[in-house]
Amino acid sequence: MSNTHFHWKNLPALSLQKNEQLVRDWDRLNEDHGGLPFLTSDALICTLKILGRGHERLLIATQNSTVVAMFLLLPQGLFRWQTFQPAQLPLGAWVARADLHLPNIVHSLLRGPLGFCLVLSITQIDPHIAPRSTDTADNQNDDYIETGWINIEGSFDAYWKIRGKNLRQNMQKQRAKLQTEGIKLTMQVLQEFADMAPAVARYGLIESTGWKAQKGTAIHPDNAQGHYYRELLENASLRGEALIYQYFFDDRVVAMNLCLVRHGTLIVLKTTYDESIKSYSPAFLLRENELQEIYREGRIKRLEYFGRLMEWHTKWTTKKRTLYHLTLYRWPFLKKLAAWRRRKAKQTIPVAAVLPIL
Numbered sequence: 001m002s003n004t005h006f007h008w009k010n011l012p013a014l015s016l017q018k019n020e021q022l023v024r025d026w027d028r029l030n031e032d033h034g035g036l037p038f039l040t041s042d043a044l045i046c047t048l049k050i051l052g053r054g055h056e057r058l059l060i061a062t063q064n065s066t067v068v069a070m071f072l073l074l075p076q077g078l079f080r081w082q083t084f085q086p087a088q089l090p091l092g093a094w095v096a097r098a099d100l101h102l103p104n105i106v107h108s109l110l111r112g113p114l115g116f117c118l119v120l121s122i123t124q125i126d127p128h129i130a131p132r133s134t135d136t137a138d139n140q141n142d143d144y145i146e147t148g149w150i151n152i153e154g155s156f157d158a159y160w161k162i163r164g165k166n167l168r169q170n171m172q173k174q175r176a177k178l179q180t181e182g183i184k185l186t187m188q189v190l191q192e193f194a195d196m197a198p199a200v201a202r203y204g205l206i207e208s209t210g211w212k213a214q215k216g217t218a219i220h221p222d223n224a225q226g227h228y229y230r231e232l233l234e235n236a237s238l239r240g241e242a243l244i245y246q247y248f249f250d251d252r253v254v255a256m257n258l259c260l261v262r263h264g265t266l267i268v269l270k271t272t273y274d275e276s277i278k279s280y281s282p283a284f285l286l287r288e289n290e291l292q293e294i295y296r297e298g299r300i301k302r303l304e305y306f307g308r309l310m311e312w313h314t315k316w317t318t319k320k321r322t323l324y325h326l327t328l329y330r331w332p333f334l335k336k337l338a339a340w341r342r343r344k345a346k347q348t349i350p351v352a353a354v355l356p357i358l
Contacts, residue, residue, distance in 0.1 A: 006061040008113035013056035025067040029095035037260040050228045051086040069096035082121040090306035092123040102130045122326045137332035144323040146309040156295035187289040190244040196233040207272040247286035255282035264301040
């Protein structure tokens with residue numbers, strides 16, 4: 001383990017909202033950390049206010065009086081901590097100088113400002129930002145999900161030519177049938193502040209009629225998710241970083257994508273479509289037109305999903321990588337004990353009933 005030394009401060013998480021210097025430090029490190037629009041200071045303040053539990057802490061590492069890493073952490077029971085990780089946030093809430101080795105920072109954090117901490121988990125890490133390291137006696141890397149992306153290179157025609165024959169033919173047949181039925185297809189791109197709230201409300205109304213409503217996970221204009229995406233996109237729109245694509249059959253919105261864009265990367269946060277339409281694939285029709293526009297315009301060079309790689313993603317890309325979790329244990333024997341408890345739990349009770357270890 002490196003002897004890299006950090007000085008730490010432990011503050012309430014919403015100190016980020018109240019201190020302009022902390023905001024500047026966070027945004028500077030985020031730029032060095034991938035420049036992700038959902039990890040800007042205003043995005044995280046929005047996430048904390050609407051989706052936080054109120055117990056989150058802001059941990060700040062300095063070297064030679066310069067802030068070099070910042071983590072938003074949440075206690076997970078006795079002597080355990082993990083990164084602030086609501087379901088709506090694609091990656092764990094932390095930023096750091098790009099040349100720092102994540103396990104070194106986490107090792108210092110575990111033994112520094114958290115008091116008597118036995119286990120610290122950094123969740124949903126992108127290997128493009130923090131390459132996965134080798135497991136050691138006191139730390140462990142675990143797969144989270146595979147996710148996909150599309151590199152926007154060359155022309156749309158060249159991209160489309162190497163897609164699967166079934167996808168290309170299916171899209172062509174659907175468009176021909178819709179034309180025969182006299183249905184006009186239109187894609188609209190929204191970017192202005194005034195468009196964000198009505199669009200998120202419209203998105204929620206579509207999603208609230210589908211399977212997510214039955215599971216209680218749908219966006220609705222009046223629930224926390226609805227408030228979150230509205231504020232997130234409104235804030236991003238003021239920087240020119242919000243994009244909402246919506247697709248029409250005549251004057252009826254049938255599919256939508258909520259997106260953020262920064263530094264030439266488009267991040268698809270949420271996708272929905274009208275599930276009452278059985279004969280067509282509105283979300284696929286939207287994605288085809290969306291990619292045509294992206295290739296034509298030339299501003300976006302990469303499209304990121306960050307969500308779990310599904311079978312339908314593989315129709316649009318062959319690119320994939322594995323996001324991962326990093327867990328550090330105070331002593332090596334705790335890692336062995338945790339592994340034993342996981343094995344024991346699998347042998348005695350259903351996986352869904354297994355309680356968190358340590």
